[in-house]
Amino acid sequence: LAKTTQPISMDSYEGQEVNITCSHNNIATNDYITWYQQFPSQGPRFIIQGYKTKVTNEVASLFIPADRKSSTLSLPRVSLSDTAVYYCLVGDAYHNAGNMLTFGGGTRLMVKP
Amino acid sequence: EAGVAQSPRYKIIEKRQSVAFWCNPISGHATLYWYQQILGQGPKLLIQFQNNGVVDDSQLPKDRFSAERLKGVDSTLKIQPAKLEDSAVYLCASSFRGREAGELFFGEGSRLTVL
Numbered sequence: 001l002a003k004t005t006q007p008i009s010m011d012s013y014e015g016q017e018v019n020i021t022c023s024h025n026n027i028a029t030n031d032y033i034t035w036y037q038q039f040p041s042q043g044p045r046f047i048i049q050g051y052k053t054k055v056t057n058e059v060a061s062l063f064i065p066a067d068r069k070s071s072t073l074s075l076p077r078v079s080l081s082d083t084a085v086y087y088c089l090v091g092d093a094y095h096n097a098g099n100m101l102t103f104g105g106g107t108r109l110m111v112k113p
Numbered sequence: 114e115a116g117v118a119q120s121p122r123y124k125i126i127e128k129r130q131s132v133a134f135w136c137n138p139i140s141g142h143a144t145l146y147w148y149q150q151i152l153g154q155g156p157k158l159l160i161q162f163q164n165n166g167v168v169d170d171s172q173l174p175k176d177r178f179s180a181e182r183l184k185g186v187d188s189t190l191k192i193q194p195a196k197l198e199d200s201a202v203y204l205c206a207s208s209f210r211g212r213e214a215g216e217l218f219f220g221e222g223s224r225l226t227v228l
Contacts, residue, residue: 034216036217043204044156044219045219046216046218049216085155101146101158101161103155103156105154106155
């Protein structure tokens with residue numbers, strides 16, 4: 001199973017772009033990469049999912065290099081409300097298998113004014 | 114669209130007592146999950162249901178935890194007897210089966226404090 005490694009914490013300022021990188025050296029061919037966001041006292045919320053290259057939605061972009069051994073979640077122009085824990089998960093999205101369901105420690109992002 | 118509903122939101126019990134949590138997933142979601150999240154840690158999967166069958170319960174402490182999903186809709190997670198280390202937030206999530214299966218929809222959780 002592909003294990004993920006991400007920084008424990010990051011600090012940023014309002015208006016900056018934040019990039020959180022996740023390492024997953026043993027990613028398998030069928031694995032997708034999914035990012036979740038969690039605020040205190042709430043359940044995690046899906047942000048974005050991708051398989052390769054770049055995926056963009058209304059809140060974030062996900063960059064995946066050709067070897068797929070890492071991925072970067074990019075949050076443009078963060079605000080105080082983006083302060084949260086961000087989790088990177090890797091696994092077989094179609095079958096909800098493997099580490100697709102395993103949350104690590106996540107990255108605590110603190111956005112300062 | 115209604116989200117995943119959980120109750121109760123908060124529960125305080127003494128050790129060795131029992132407690133039950135209820136979850137109602139999003140309508141049409143075949144897959145249901147229970148997670149345990151201890152303060153400062155990421156959620157840990159306890160059990161996964163596909164309709165009313167168990168797909169994975171390898172991390173469920175079966176000597177004290179039980180879960181059921183009768184009729185493939187609502188689910189109940191029970192702890193009996195509770196231990197101090199069971200203090201955590203219990204999160205329920207649901208998902209479609211298929212290409213969108215990678216997205217889990219979580220409820221707000223049930224916070225358990227064991228004294």
